[in-house]
Amino acid sequence: MTRQADQTVNERQVALNVMAGADATQMAAIWAAWPTPPAFEAVRGPETGLVMVRGRAGGGGAPFNLGEASVSRATIKLESGEIGHGYCLGRDLEKARVIAVFDALFQRDPVAVKTRVLAPVRAKGAAHDQQRRNETAATKVDFFTMVRGDV
Amino acid sequence: MYVAVKGGEAAIANAHALLADRRRGDRSLPALGIGQIIEQLGLAVDRAMAEGSLYDRELAALAIIQARGDLIEAIFLVRAFRTTLPRFGYSRPIDTGRMLIERRVSATFKDLPGGQVLGPTFDYTHRLLDPEIASGDDVPAPATRDTVPENAPRVTDLLAHEGLIEPDNPLDNAEDTVGDLTREPLQYPLDRDLRLQALARGDEGFLLALGYSTQRGYARSHPFVGEIRIGEVEVEFDVPELGFAVSLGRIRVTECQMVNQFKGSAKVPPQFTRGYGLVFGQSERKAMSMSLCDRALRARELGEDISAPAQDEEFVISHLDNVQATGFVEHLKLPHYVDFQAELDLVRKMRAEQQEAAE
Numbered sequence: 044m045t046r047q048a049d050q051t052v053n054e055r056q057v058a059l060n061v062m063a064g065a066d067a068t069q070m071a072a073i074w075a076a077w078p079t080p081p082a083f084e085a086v087r088g089p090e091t092g093l094v095m096v097r098g099r100a101g102g103g104g105a106p107f108n109l110g111e112a113s114v115s116r117a118t119i120k121l122e123s124g125e126i127g128h129g130y131c132l133g134r135d136l137e138k139a140r141v142i143a144v145f146d147a148l149f150q151r152d153p154v155a156v157k158t159r160v161l162a163p164v165r166a167k168g169a170a171h172d173q174q175r176r177n178e179t180a181a182t183k184v185d186f187f188t189m190v191r192g193d194v
Numbered sequence: 195m196y197v198a199v200k201g202g203e204a205a206i207a208n209a210h211a212l213l214a215d216r217r218r219g220d221r222s223l224p225a226l227g228i229g230q231i232i233e234q235l236g237l238a239v240d241r242a243m244a245e246g247s248l249y250d251r252e253l254a255a256l257a258i259i260q261a262r263g264d265l266i267e268a269i270f271l272v273r274a275f276r277t278t279l280p281r282f283g284y285s286r287p288i289d290t291g292r293m294l295i296e297r298r299v300s301a302t303f304k305d306l307p308g309g310q311v312l313g314p315t316f317d318y319t320h321r322l323l324d325p326e327i328a329s330g331d332d333v334p335a336p337a338t339r340d341t342v343p344e345n346a347p348r349v350t351d352l353l354a355h356e357g358l359i360e361p362d363n364p365l366d367n368a369e370d371t372v373g374d375l376t377r378e379p380l381q382y383p384l385d386r387d388l389r390l391q392a393l394a395r396g397d398e399g400f401l402l403a404l405g406y407s408t409q410r411g412y413a414r415s416h417p418f419v420g421e422i423r424i425g426e427v428e429v430e431f432d433v434p435e436l437g438f439a440v441s442l443g444r445i446r447v448t449e450c451q452m453v454n455q456f457k458g459s460a461k462v463p464p465q466f467t468r469g470y471g472l473v474f475g476q477s478e479r480k481a482m483s484m485s486l487c488d489r490a491l492r493a494r495e496l497g498e499d500i501s502a503p504a505q506d507e508e509f510v511i512s513h514l515d516n517v518q519a520t521g522f523v524e525h526l527k528l529p530h531y532v533d534f535q536a537e538l539d540l541v542r543k544m545r546a547e548q549q550e551a552a553e
Contacts, residue, residue, distance in 0.1 A: 052438060060428075060441040092280040094431055094442065095374065096249065097287040098394075098472045100386055102348045102449060104362035106287045106372050107387035109394050110474055112249035112429060114282055114442055128436055132429065132443035133250065172294060179296050180341035182312040186304060 058149050058161055059142065063131045065164040067138040073160055074141045082122040083144055089117035089129075089136035115139035125150045217262045231255035240446075240475025241265055245516060246272025247376075247395040249445050249474050266397075266516050273517050284372075286430040286439060290449045290472070291348050293425040297476075300349050301419040302453060308346025313424060314476075349421040350451045350468065359420075359453060359466045382508045389491055389511060390484075394473060396514030398480040404504040405486030413490045413502035416455035417469070424448045424476050448473045450481035454489050459497035467496060 062070065074080075093111040100107055117129045117139040127147025129139040149156040218225065232239055232255045242254035246269045254272055261267035297313025300306055312318075353359045373388035380388065393401065408415050426444040433440055450471035458464035469489025471481035490504040491511075503509055513519060 056436075056438050056440060059436075063441050063443045064428075090280075092282040093248070093276060094282050094429070095284045095376075096429055096445065097285050097372070098290070098390075098447075099287045099362070100390060101350060101362040101468055101470050102290045102451065103351060104470075105387060107390040108284070108372060108374050108376075109288075109391070109447075109472055110244070110247040110249060111276055111281075111376075112285075112442070112445060113253065113279065114431070116282065118435070128433065130431065130433060130440055130442055132445065134252070174338070175294065175296065176341050176343065177338035178336045179311050179313055180339040181337040182297075182314075183339070184310040184312065 054153065055146065055149060058153075058156060059128075059130070059146060061161050061164055061168075062129070062142045062145060064168055065138075066167065067133075067135045069164060069167060070138050070141050070160075073163065074144070077159070081144070081148065083119045083127075083147065084122075085117070085140075086120050086126065087116075087118040089115055089140045089143075091115045091134045091136065117143040119143045119147060121147045121151070123151060217260070226259050228252055228255045228259070231258055237476060238263075238265060240477050241398060241480070242268045242272055244474040244477055244480060245269045245395055245397060246276070248272050248276045266520055270517050270520065283431065285442070286432065288427045288429060288445075288447070290423065290427060290447065291351065293346075293423060293427050293447075293449075294444070295346055295423055295425040296446075297424040298346055298421065299419070300421045303349055303353075303420075306346070306349060306352070308344050346423070348423075348451065350453070353420075357465070360468050380511065382511075383494065384507060384511065386488075386492070386495070389507065390470065390472070390488060392511045392514060393471075393484045393487055396484070397516035397519070398477070398483065400514050400516070400519075401483035401487050402479060404490070404510060405483035407502065408486050408490050408504045413493070413498075413505045415469070415486070415489050417452045417486060417489065418454070419482065420451040420453040420468070422448070422450050422478055422481065424478070446475055448475065448477050448481040450478070450485040452482070452485035452489055456496065462496055467492070 092114055094114045096109045096112050097106045098109040099105065112132055113134050115129075115131055115134055115136050115138065117136070118126065119129075119140065120126050121144075125147040127143040127145070127150070129142030129144075129146060131138050131142060145156050145160050232251050235255075235258065238258055239251055239254045242257055242265055243249055243251065245265075246254060246257070248254075250272075253275060254268065257268035257271040257275075258265070260271060295308070295311065295313075297315060298308060298311050300310065304310070350359060350362070373385060373391070375388055375391055380392075384392075407413070409417070424446070426446050428444055429442045430439045431442050432438070448471075452469040452471070453466045454469060456462070456465055456467040467489065469485035469487070469492070471484035471488065473481045473484065487504060487510060490502070491507050493500050493505040494507070498505070500506065
């Protein structure tokens, strides 16, 4: 693979990762507000199935099957020919379908998807995670040493 | 003589309608919503997901409502639902070292990179019932402390270098040979991968009791909590049509690393060995119990004497599944009229014979 192709794959992968973690209502809102929704047809799905989630013994050892998770997926084809795939945890078929459409659009117009989809999704996700981190950090134990005679 | 009979259709239909009525309860009270169960009975949802062996919070919450709060019934419903869906494949193993941590404590090492964070814990509460909760009053927002993302490596990885703690061996077996008890019937003896899968979906109460038994001296294993961590991890999945792995999103898991003093054996020098627990959702008790049982079940591998129930692989693994267990126990209440009639005849005959012999 050429370096440029590598980078395209990498960017597409990052885009799919970001969208999979997005809040479903946010994705639906972005899609509803999309200026010129492209025509597309379903190639597969959207459908719900299971992925067996694996862990590792001891955290870093041999893999084992932890349990399944519900996953939705969709494959669509834009009128202009690009094929997009969408995968996400849960049973929200519409979210999988919207991810697939944006994945296809990303191949045609990455800038639009980056600015209109990835940027707001990332911003919301980052804010949510940071709030979680800050709440957790408040419960961090600060040890101090008791000096003899202190009590 | 016994004649086989049919019947009960109307009784069954009416019983189910009555069940639905009793589940709904007093209509003057608002009906429960799935969102309320997810948000306010989150740990019940987590248990239904973990033992139902299906990560899906909405489904688990629905199952809890439908089961009127009977968690084993809810787990049964979740298990039944999962059989209706196709399997897309297996994820890459999750990396708990890259968790977005919500709680992380170690009972063995005070100072750790990433620190000790208590998170939303029942620990150190006084277990006094709080009548204010019943009033439904608002709860103040939690305290926050500005922080930056920080690495919190697994304790066992930090200390593995010295050789005093048994290291992980990722090369134990390849990913394509991982056992899956949902696909193949179990054949004893089992490898650790299958045991961990069975333990992860096993009944919390059963594992708790067995773990407790190891502490009380049945297969004493001198355990310490090396680390417990709760938080969210990415699930990555290799998508064939894309040719690369994508994240499917994050799931919350609880991980427990138990470290156990080990005097050594013919096969292994004295060191700290380990038991591992990994469970869907937030469930520290289950993860801890699982790690105690995992360690006890490694007796054969570590060359220990097998003397206690918790070490008996076939006993533990065959009886830890509450859906199987409840199925077999509860089937006893279904009509056994013919079986019992046959046994009645048999007992009558034996009594007649005994009486005859006495005369």
